[in-house]
Amino acid sequence: MPNGCQRAGWWMLILIPVILGCYYVLYAFFRESALFALVNNNSRYMTMTLGIVVVVSLFLICLSKEKTEDEMISALRMRTVTIIAYILFFSILVYLLYWSLDAGFRFGHSWDTIFFLLQALTWPLFFAPVLYIAIFKVMLWHSKKDERQ
């Protein structure tokens, strides 16, 4: 995706705290208003929408090109993906080992345990792009340090 998509992604991500701030203002000062009642009654849709916006904006940032996208940037991306693969693999392994015992104690060895584990495994959907952006930007910044000197 072109570099413009990255800017759009950042703007969408900035929009989240703004929306949450508006919700807090409504909650703090206009709790009796019809608008707050409308928002509060549809909070499930609001949470869903915010979740989708976060995921879409994170993927826009991850998948769009830098201003000058050359082979060194591609190599940096590849290295970042490898690091994330290691982090996710080991964290999921630790998670499965630790929580499968815990969930086993809580729900017993039943389908509930399996559903509990699978439900919690959706977190990499948020975690992976956030990690990718953080690691890639740090590596990019580090590689551009010499250029600035």
Added chain:
Amino acid sequence: MKNNLRVERAILDITQQQLAEAVGVSRNTIISIESGRYVPSTVLALKIARYFGKPLEVIFQLEEDE
């Protein structure tokens, strides 16, 4: 892999930016190649060699232990 990109640039009296534009990469990539932090692909190495009009081995050489 070591290289004498800096020397070749000095001979032709061109900047990192000029070389970067000529071979179609960013200046940051040229800086990284010169400092040995990044090993270019075969295509980029050949483009650089062609730009300087010299064989590849003159600009890029393998280290003793490679």
